[in-house]
Amino acid sequence: MKITTKDICELVNGELIGDPNLIIEGPSKIEDGKAGTISFLANPKYNTFAYSTKASALLVHKDFVPTEELTPTLIKVENVYTSLGKLLNSFNQLNTNIGIAKTAIVKEGCSIHDSVSIGEYSTISKNVQIGENSQIFDQVYLGTNVQIGKNALIFPGVKIYHNCVLGDNVTIHSNAVIGSDGFGFAQNSSGEYEKIPQVGNVQIADNVEIGSNTTIDRATMGSTIIGKGVKLDNLIQIAHNVTIGENTVIAAQVGIAGSAKIGKNCQIGGQVGIAGHIEIPDNVKIQGQSGVTSNSIQEGQQLYGTPAMDFKKYLKSFAYFKKLPEMAASIKKLLKQIEDLKSSK
Amino acid sequence: MKITTKDICELVNGELIGDPNLIIEGPSKIEDGKAGTISFLANPKYNTFAYSTKASALLVHKDFVPTEELTPTLIKVENVYTSLGKLLNSFNQLNTNIGIAKTAIVKEGCSIHDSVSIGEYSTISKNVQIGENSQIFDQVYLGTNVQIGKNALIFPGVKIYHNCVLGDNVTIHSNAVIGSDGFGFAQNSSGEYEKIPQVGNVQIADNVEIGSNTTIDRATMGSTIIGKGVKLDNLIQIAHNVTIGENTVIAAQVGIAGSAKIGKNCQIGGQVGIAGHIEIPDNVKIQGQSGVTSNSIQEGQQLYGTPAMDFKKYLKSFAYFKKLPEMAASIKKLLKQIEDLKSSK
C-alpha cells in the first residue's frame, strides 16, 4: 500500500510540516526508520532519534518542538498512539469477505449473516448466530447456541463452548478457550471429589479483546461476565462466575479465581493472582505478580506483594527487607551493649 | 427439561417440605432465583437470601431450620453440593451417541467401541483404543497407540501425543496437551543445548479431570503419572516424570517441575510453583503463589511464601514485614539512646 504524507495527514486529522507529496509505503520504528516509511515519536526518551532517523515522515505530538534541525516531514497530532492506530490499520487490512470455506461445517438452525467469513475446517454447531462482517478463521469450534455479534475476529483454533454469548467487535486470538467447565467439585465422605456440573455460560460484552491461549470458564449457574471494552492478554485464567468491569486491562498470565468481582478501569499487571470471592473496586492498579487475598481495597488504590498491600508501603518494607542482615546485626550489638551497661552499673 | 419437586426429591434422596407438584425448569442462584427454578443454600453466608428469593424450590442441608417464614418448597439433603451435582447433571445432558462424524479420520489398527462418538475433523492415529461411551469432540488429535478408557469426555482441540494411556471417566477440556516432550536438554562443550529425546509417556488414572490449555509432558523414560481422582484446573504445567497422588486437587496456573512427586489428597492453590525432584507428602495444602523448593515438608502441613515455609509462620513474619519501617526506626532510636547512655556515664 502506498499513501502520501498529505493523505496520512487527513487520515489522522493532523498538521503537516514539510513535504505533502512524499510516498509512504509502511511504518517503521524511529530507531531503524528507512526512506519511504513513516515513524512515530510518543515517548520523550526517544526524542534524540528524531534527529537521526532515516524515516521520511514522523508522527509527533502537537506540542513537539524540534531543538535541532531534522529531515523528516512532521505530522502533528493530538494523540500519537491513537493516530498511529488509525495509520497502522490502513496498512494492515486483513483479507475480508473470503466467504464461507467449502470445508467449514455449519449445522442446522444457524443464523449466519451473509457478510460473515468462516475459515477451513471450522465447525459451527446447531443454532449458532453470527452477526454482520464477523470473521471466523480456520479450525475454530463454536458450540451449540453460541451467539456472536458484529465485526468479530475469531482467530484459528479458538474453541467456544455451548451457550456462550459475545457482543459486537470482539476479537479472540488463537487457541483461547471460552466456556470450559468451572473448577467445581464437592468432596464426598470417602475423600473423592465429585463434579458439580457447570450449567451457566460466559457473556462477553462489546469491544473486548482476548489473547491467545487465555481460558474463561463458564459459570456454575448464571454467567461469567467480561465487561465492555475489557482487554485480556495471553494465557490468562478467568474462573467461573467472575465479573470484570468495563475498560479493565489485564496483562498476561493473570489468574482470577471463582466468583471474584473486578471493578471498572482497573489495571492488573502480569502474573497477578486474585483469590476467590474477592471484590476489587474501580480504578485499582495491581503490580505484576501480586497476590490479592483480602477485601479491604480502596477505589484507586495501587497494590503490590503477596499477600498484596499498598504499593508504596510494600516498596518501603522491601527496602528494609534487603537490609535485614544489618538490622539483625544491630539488634545483636544492642543486646550485647545493654548487657554491658547493666553489668557495669 | 421439566421435573417436579417430588421427582427432584427422589433423585437426591431428600426430605420434601412444601409442594411436591411444582414444575422446575432449571437451576438458579439464590440471590437471583426466579419462579420455576430451584436454588440451593450451601454457605450460611447466603442464609438471608432464603427469605427473599423468588426461586420455587430450595435445596438445603438437613439441619437447616428457617428462622423466618419462607415461600420456596424445601428439599433437605445430607450434602447440598453432592445433591446439587446430581440435579445439575440431569439438567445438563450433553448430546450423546452422536456417532462418528463423516469427517473424523480413524486410521488402521484402531479399536473403537461401537458406542463411541468422534466429532468433526478429529484425527485418530494408528492403533488407538477407545472404550465404551467415550466422547471425542471436534478437532481432537490422538497420536499412535493412545489408549482411552470408558466414559471419556475429550473436548474440542485436545491433543494427545503417541503412547499416552488414559483410564476410565477421564475428562479433558479444550486445547489441553497431553504427552508433549519433556523439557530435557544437555549442554554440549560449545554451550549449545542438545535435545534429550523424551521416549516415555503420560499415564492418567480413572476419574481424572484436566482443565483447558493445561499441558502434561511425557516422561523422558517411564511415565508421567496422574493418580486416580486428581483434578487439574486450567493452564497448569506438569513436567516430565512428575507423579501426582490420588485425589489431589490443583488450581489454575500451577507449575510442577520435572520428577517432582506430589502426595495424595493435597490441595495446591493457584500459581504455585514446585521445583524439580521435590517430594511432597500426603494431605499437604499449599497457598496460592507459593514456591516450594525444599524437601523438608511434613504430612498435612500448610505452606506459604517463596521459598515456601509454614503457613502460619509466613503470615506472622509477613505481619512484621509490614512493620519493618517502624522496626528500623526503633533500632535507630535504640542505637542513639545507647550511645547517649554510654557517653553519659
Add this chain to the structure above:
Amino acid sequence: MKITTKDICELVNGELIGDPNLIIEGPSKIEDGKAGTISFLANPKYNTFAYSTKASALLVHKDFVPTEELTPTLIKVENVYTSLGKLLNSFNQLNTNIGIAKTAIVKEGCSIHDSVSIGEYSTISKNVQIGENSQIFDQVYLGTNVQIGKNALIFPGVKIYHNCVLGDNVTIHSNAVIGSDGFGFAQNSSGEYEKIPQVGNVQIADNVEIGSNTTIDRATMGSTIIGKGVKLDNLIQIAHNVTIGENTVIAAQVGIAGSAKIGKNCQIGGQVGIAGHIEIPDNVKIQGQSGVTSNSIQEGQQLYGTPAMDFKKYLKSFAYFKKLPEMAASIKKLLKQIEDLKSSK
C-alpha cells in the same frame, strides 16, 4: 528396534566393558531397569542402583569406577546426557516421509519442498514456504507468507500467524501460538482503549524448541526475535518486540513483557516475570517466580525475589524474614531495658 551393545558403543563412541553381543530393545530408568534394556548413570546420587539394576547395559561416565561387583555391561562415554540423547533418538524415530495428507489444504503461491510432510486438516495459507524434511503434523495453521526452514517439527494444533519466519531445525509443540497480536492499546479521552495494530512479525532462528501452549506475540512494528538455540518450555508468554539471545533456556510459565531484551546463555526459572523494556545481560540466572523490574543487572548475576535482587542476598534476607517475630521481640525487650536503664540513673 533391536540393537547390540557393540552397535550402541559405536553410536556413542564409547568404551565397552562386558558383553558386546547383548541385544538391547529399549531404554530404562536405572531404578527400574529390566533385562534387555539399557539404562544410564548421570547423577552420582543414583550410583547405588548400578549394583542392583536389572538393566543389561549401563551408560556411564568415562571416569566411573565400580566400587562393588556389578552385572550390566558398561559403556563408558565422555558425556552421559549427550550419548543418551543419541541413543534415545535411535529408539524414537518419528514417522517420516508420510507425505501430504489428502485433507491438508495448501493454497496458491506456496513453495513446499518435496520431502515435506503435512498432516490431516492442516491449512497452509497463500505464499507459505517450507524447507526440506520439515514435518507439519495435523490441524496446524500457517498464515499467509509464513516461512519455515529445514527439518522443522510442527506438532498438532500449532497456529502461526501471517508473515512469521522460522529458521532451520525448529520444533514447536502442540497448540503453541506464534505471531498473535501484541497487547498494545492507547487510552482515548473517554477512558476506552483503542487498539494499536500490530503489523510486525516473529522471527525464530535456527535450532529453537518451543513448548506446548506457549505464546509469542508479533511485534507492533519490526520483529519479536527468538535467538539461535533458544529453548522455551510450555505455557510461556513472550510479548511483542521482545528479543531473546542465543542459547538462553526458559522454563515453563515465564512471562516476558513488551520490548524486554534478554541476553545470551541466560537460564530463567519457571514462573519468572520480566517487566517491559527491561534489559538483561548475558549469562544471567533467574530463580523461579522472581520478578525482574529494574535494569541494574550485571552479566552473570543470579537473581531471586520480587522485585528481584541478588540471589544470595535474597536468601540471607529471607532467613531473617523467618526470624522477624524474634527480632521484633528483641526490639521490644531492648526498648524496655533502655527505659529501665534511663529511669534508674
